[in-house]
Amino acid sequence: xxxxxxxxxxxxxxGSGKGTIAQRIAHSFGLxxxxxxxxxxxxxxxxxxxxxxxxxxxxxxxxVPDHVVTRLMLNRLxxxxxxxxxxxxxxRTLQQAEVLxxxxxxxxxxxxxxxxxxxKERLSARWIHPxxxxxxxxxxxxxxIEGIDDIxxxxxxxxxxxxxxxxxxxxxxxxxVAKPVINLYQKRGVLQSFSGTETNTIWPYIYSTLSSRITPxxxxxxxxx
Ligand code: G5P
Numbered sequence: 001x002x003x004x005x006x007x008x009x010x011x012x013x014x015g016s017g018k019g020t021i022a023q024r025i026a027h028s029f030g031l032x033x034x035x036x037x038x039x040x041x042x043x044x045x046x047x048x049x050x051x052x053x054x055x056x057x058x059x060x061x062x063x064v065p066d067h068v069v070t071r072l073m074l075n076r077l078x079x080x081x082x083x084x085x086x087x088x089x090x091x092r093t094l095q096q097a098e099v100l101x102x103x104x105x106x107x108x109x110x111x112x113x114x115x116x117x118x119x120k121e122r123l124s125a126r127w128i129h130p131x132x133x134x135x136x137x138x139x140x141x142x143x144x145i146e147g148i149d150d151i152x153x154x155x156x157x158x159x160x161x162x163x164x165x166x167x168x169x170x171x172x173x174x175x176x177v178a179k180p181v182i183n184l185y186q187k188r189g190v191l192q193s194f195s196g197t198e199t200n201t202i203w204p205y206i207y208s209t210l211s212s213r214i215t216p217x218x219x220x221x222x223x224x225x
Contacts, residue, residue: 007105018035019035028217032084034087040064061167108190
């Protein structure tokens, strides 16, 4: 008999560590990690119609319209019907959550609660390697050589929306939009919240909560700041 598929979402404000933690979950539990931000950036790079439209919104740090993101993500999910997966950054709005609800049932929604000041500091120190999605932070996980990806040796870049004005816009908008999504998943009984200022402190709790529902493929690793 085929193993039961596991479907999860990670929610949290910009800079809360969704991408960092999602990569750890994908590695430890073998889930396919699908980030809406990465999907949008891929479409921007490929100059698709959705990408050209999305670019204007992302540069200002505001949400891309629901119908654009929803279509993009559902298309990707259709190709993953026989995989266990973890969505990062989607759904963001109640409308997106309702559309997702029609196509699948979620087993767990991981919610990250991180103080506002911590988020601002983290985003301003973030660098990424665009083709792999590897994320660095000049204090938390700096590259071995400044400005260079550890694995490929290629240059690191900053997201357009990590500029200070865009960061503030993203954080403000998040508060209004996320509340009904969180309430929805709380009512459904699938929400698991984790609070703190450090990813490495929160991670063991997330690992242990997930381990109670799905068998890890890699033992828990200790991550040091
Ligand atoms: P994204 O790409 O989904 P956001 O805004 O949700 O972007 P973001 O900024 O990628 O989220 P994150 O994934 O929560 O943040 O966090 P991260 O990248 O792992 O960590 C942030 C930084 O902190 C990194 O440098 C990391 O190394 C560091 N860090 C992590 N943990 C620690 C720690 O413990 N200590 C320290 N010091 N540092 C740490 O979306 C981008 C845009 O796309 C659009 C929107 O316009 C959005 O703004 N978009 C959507 N629009 C509509 N609907 C959707 N569903 C959309 N999805 C994306």
